[in-house]
Amino acid sequence: MKRLRDYPFGLLAVAATLLLVLAYPVLSQQQPEGAVLALTQAVSAEPLLGGTISYQISVGNNGSDPVTDKGYNLTISDTLPAGLTFLSASIQPTFTSNQPDGSTRLLWDNISDLEVTEELVIEVTAGIDDALTLADSFTNSVSARLNTAPDNSGLWLEESSDLATGLQTIDIEVQAHQSTANEQATGAGEYDGDAAWPYAYTVTVRNNDIGNTDDVAAVITLPPGIAYMGSPLLDGSP
Incomplete structure (x- = not known):
């Protein structure tokens, strides 16, 4: 029969094991956050009545670690509002489809991976219908998503942006x-x-x-x- 003084070491080992198990979630919370998706859009030219309008769409990865924070399989969707006709894009869309409400959806499917601090810029040009007046306001809607794993088994990071614009004479x-x-040769100006x-x-x-x-x-x-x-x-x- 074992004596009582033979147990302290075993009890200590069990306590240490429990301590490690309880501490594990705390350690996992300290892992890198991963890729950070950033999406912005702007009008690169002032839109005039009956003219054209150009949207500049910028998607970036604001992650900090060059290896673990890379983003994969970037997909971008741009919905041009009714009254605008798609003319061209600096990167040709994968799909272009007219919607029942008169809008036009542009889709760039799995067009790029984004390294840390890398940015992808697409410029979209559309014609403005003559029926649109100074009283009209129209909204361009853009969304983007990026996966944290190359086989899409990771987390999907998603961002969206709406930009309302009016016309001028x-x-x-x-x-x-x-x-x-x-x-100056140094590029200082x-x-x-x-x-x-x-x-x-x-x-x-x-x-x-x-x-x-x-x-x-x-x-x-x-x-x-x-x-x-x-x-x-x-x-x-x-």
Whole structure:
């Protein structure tokens, strides 16, 4: 028969085993979070009545570990609203289908894997129906999903984005031209010009594709330190 003093070591081993079992979930919570899906969209050109509109769709992986946080089998869906006609995309969709409500669904199926910090950008261009007016607002809906395993056995990460846009009759854009002949080899920018060195700006005013716009006034505000020299050059039909 075993004596009572023979048991403490066995009891200690059982207690240690229970402690390890209870501690295991705590350790598993400290594992890397994995891939992090990020989705944004923007209008890359001001939409005019009867013209075109371009949507820029950006999907990125914001994970932190270069190995364990890779994302797989990226799939993107873009639903163009009724009143827009799909014209082109920087990456050709896998499928394009017209929906009963007049919208158009674009699908890019399993088009890429995303490394950590990698981003995929797609630009979609659509024509604007002449029936849409300044009073109309239309919404482009985009969704994306990414799996944490190459065989889709992991978690699906999903994000969506809705962007409402309206139309305008005219658009104005401004571009500042390089003022010196050369740029620095380091890529830091152009060389500083001397005092009174001339700067040139191009201001473009575009009308819509449907009708005339009357009483248009372009107001240009020069920044501090820039003096207007006069004699603007006009091109087109102002």
